[in-house]
Amino acid sequence: MDRQFLIVSTICFFAAVVRTIVALRAGIFRPGQFNFLAIGLGFIFQTAFLSIRGHALGRCPLTNLFEVFIFVAWSVALIYMLVGPAYRLSLMGAFTAPLVVLLQGFALIAPIDIRHPVRLPANPWLEFHASISLVAYGAFALACIAGVMYLVQERQLKTHQLRSVFYHLPPLTDLFAAITRLLWWGFALYTLGLVSGFFVGQPLPYVQMVCASAVWLLYAAILQGRHLRRLAPKHVAALCIIGFTAALTLLWGITFTAQMPSPP
Amino acid sequence: MNLFCVGLSHHTANVETRERFAGHAETDCILRAAGCAEALLLTTCNRVEVYGASEERVSTDEIARCLVRKVDNKTEEYALPFYRYEDTRCVQHLFRVASGLDSMVVGESEILGQAKKAYESARASGAAGPCLHRLFQRAFHVAKQVRTHTDITRGSVSVGSVAVDLAQRIFGQLGNCKVLVLGAGETSERTARALVSRGVTDLRVSNRSSDRAEELARLVGGQAVRFDEWPSQCREIDILITSTSSETPLLTPENLSAMLRNRVDRPLFIIDIAVPRDVDPSVNEMEAVYLYDIDSLQSVAEQSLALRRQQIAAAEAIITEHVAAFGKSISHRLDCNAPPSTEDRALGETPLRTSES
Numbered sequence: 001m002d003r004q005f006l007i008v009s010t011i012c013f014f015a016a017v018v019r020t021i022v023a024l025r026a027g028i029f030r031p032g033q034f035n036f037l038a039i040g041l042g043f044i045f046q047t048a049f050l051s052i053r054g055h056a057l058g059r060c061p062l063t064n065l066f067e068v069f070i071f072v073a074w075s076v077a078l079i080y081m082l083v084g085p086a087y088r089l090s091l092m093g094a095f096t097a098p099l100v101v102l103l104q105g106f107a108l109i110a111p112i113d114i115r116h117p118v119r120l121p122a123n124p125w126l127e128f129h130a131s132i133s134l135v136a137y138g139a140f141a142l143a144c145i146a147g148v149m150y151l152v153q154e155r156q157l158k159t160h161q162l163r164s165v166f167y168h169l170p171p172l173t174d175l176f177a178a179i180t181r182l183l184w185w186g187f188a189l190y191t192l193g194l195v196s197g198f199f200v201g202q203p204l205p206y207v208q209m210v211c212a213s214a215v216w217l218l219y220a221a222i223l224q225g226r227h228l229r230r231l232a233p234k235h236v237a238a239l240c241i242i243g244f245t246a247a248l249t250l251l252w253g254i255t256f257t258a259q260m261p262s263p264p
Numbered sequence: 265m266n267l268f269c270v271g272l273s274h275h276t277a278n279v280e281t282r283e284r285f286a287g288h289a290e291t292d293c294i295l296r297a298a299g300c301a302e303a304l305l306l307t308t309c310n311r312v313e314v315y316g317a318s319e320e321r322v323s324t325d326e327i328a329r330c331l332v333r334k335v336d337n338k339t340e341e342y343a344l345p346f347y348r349y350e351d352t353r354c355v356q357h358l359f360r361v362a363s364g365l366d367s368m369v370v371g372e373s374e375i376l377g378q379a380k381k382a383y384e385s386a387r388a389s390g391a392a393g394p395c396l397h398r399l400f401q402r403a404f405h406v407a408k409q410v411r412t413h414t415d416i417t418r419g420s421v422s423v424g425s426v427a428v429d430l431a432q433r434i435f436g437q438l439g440n441c442k443v444l445v446l447g448a449g450e451t452s453e454r455t456a457r458a459l460v461s462r463g464v465t466d467l468r469v470s471n472r473s474s475d476r477a478e479e480l481a482r483l484v485g486g487q488a489v490r491f492d493e494w495p496s497q498c499r500e501i502d503i504l505i506t507s508t509s510s511e512t513p514l515l516t517p518e519n520l521s522a523m524l525r526n527r528v529d530r531p532l533f534i535i536d537i538a539v540p541r542d543v544d545p546s547v548n549e550m551e552a553v554y555l556y557d558i559d560s561l562q563s564v565a566e567q568s569l570a571l572r573r574q575q576i577a578a579a580e581a582i583i584t585e586h587v588a589a590f591g592k593s594i595s596h597r598l599d600c601n602a603p604p605s606t607e608d609r610a611l612g613e614t615p616l617r618t619s620e621s
Contacts, residue, residue, distance in 0.1 A: 157434065160556065160563060160564060162567055164415055166433065167433075171432065171433055172531060226529075229526065230528070232528045232529065234552070
């Protein structure tokens with residue numbers, strides 16, 4: 001039953017992607033209300049899925065890679081709903097929907113929804129640690145998307161080839177301001193998640209600690225480079241994309257190792 | 265009631281002919297005396313058109329006579345350059361005109377304001393009645409819809425406005441931007457004025473002749489800067505407009521990188537409208553520097569025009585839909601005096617405010 005909600009949610013996000021592609025082909029690149037509505041509906045179904053799964057598990061649904069991917073996709077949609085309209089980045093929806101479709105599509109197709117043989121006990125600190133870290137991933141994902149938008153806009157300005165999309169993307173300085181804010185929000189949430197990991201009452205696996213610290217250091221370095229003005233906006237945008245790709249890969253690694261049976 | 269449009273435009277007549285038939289203050293009255301129950305004169309630099317409604321057909325020649333500014337002996341030529349559209353084709357033509365599809369620069373929006381002004385004038389004089397009221401209200405609604413749902417007005421099509429548009433695409437609000445105008449030529453002045461009109465308040469002008477710099481600074485509300493001080497200004501500014509008569513480039517990657525040290529996160533937009541160019545083209549390769557010379561600005565203007573032309577089909581589709589709906593609503597009622605339906609009201613038609621006329 002819960003997977004059906006997820007399928008409907010993926011269809012909603014996919015509809016937003018199709019709409020964008022059709023608009024692009026017609027040369028009318030306009031986000032409009034449809035994208036926001038489709039993403040909003042998709043978000044509602046995502047929330048319904050997580051809620052049902054959470055009730056069934058009796059805890060925050062973050063017990064396997066499948067649930068982690070869906071939670072990241074939900075965080076991306078959540079941050080978009082909060083940030084997109086506020087920063088007038090309505091076009092961000094056109095870039096957000098494909099990422100969510102990829103995450104959810106992969107989660108639905110790949111055989112990664114493996115239930116734990118035993119019911120995992122609820123641990124509020126562990127759940128807080130995991131969920132807040134994944135919401136931070138949502139902010140990093142949006143920073144990555146804003147980074148893609150920045151590079152698209154920058155490339156067109158540099159080459160003097162201005163396509164229809166150029167007139168619908170936000171100004172470069174606004175995009176860079178959004179990237180910076182998203183990075184700071186993501187970093188603050190991730191730090192909170194990392195610190196809360198020390199209170200879970202059980203030792204975290206060494207690999208997880210190393211991977212989580214690597215992600216934290218990577219974003220700290222990007223922010224420091226930005227703060228000290230050592231990095232040009234274009235490089236910050238590119239690093240946001242590289243950073244999120246690396247963070248997602250490490251997240252996979254973390255979750256995968258956490259699912260492996262412990263040595264006797 | 266027969267709806268018609270008789271006119272001439274840049275497509276059919278040269279400026280001399282358009283001047284000859286530009287109409288005058290009494291044209292509305294003469295048209296009504298000639299048999300038009302309702303009449304509206306739309307005159308712009310590119311077109312002279314009469315929109316009318318009459319029970320009996322009023323000949324094109326008769327309307328041409330009403331439009332002529334000075335009576336001359338060339339009476340036999342009156343109707344020659346005129347086109348005439350009736351009923352559905354008249355409706356379609358007006359919708360195209362109001363949407364900017366029939367304009368010399370496709371998608372320009374000035375025509376909509378001119379059409380509104382012409383309508384207001386005809387309404388105030390009592391020359392426009394219920395038929396033209398409905399027709400024009402619907403035309404304004406269609407024009408708005410075309411502008412909202414297509415990219416027909418996107419992009420700028422003149423060098424000055426392209427420069428300003430690009431500046432807004434880089435910086436967003438221009439209120440906080442610092443601008444340096446290097447060389448006080450005519451194009452620089454136009455571009456500077458366009459930037460000021462979009463909110464720029466900090467504008468500096470530097471020229472070899474300090475008198476000319478001060479004069480331009482006064483004209484655009486900026487401040488004059490000595491010519492030997494412009495390199496130091498480059499550290500602070502966001503937009504540089506350059507049009508000096510220098511034979512060698514004033515800005516090269518070498519001297520600019522020294523000027524821009526420690527300003528990695530602030531973009532610099534350079535508009536080089538000098539020929540020969542004042543800025544070495546390789547400056548565009550520098551981080552966060554966006555260089556546009558006169559050719560690239562022209563190229564962007566042409567891209568915008570091409571983009572607008574691509575949108576014509578989408579705009580025509582919207583117009584066709586509205587022409588059919590308008591024709592249906594008129595034929596349903598068979599009478600322009602009937603009040604507009606709920607659907608018509610939703611599409612922008614309101615009852616004619618006769619009390620104001």
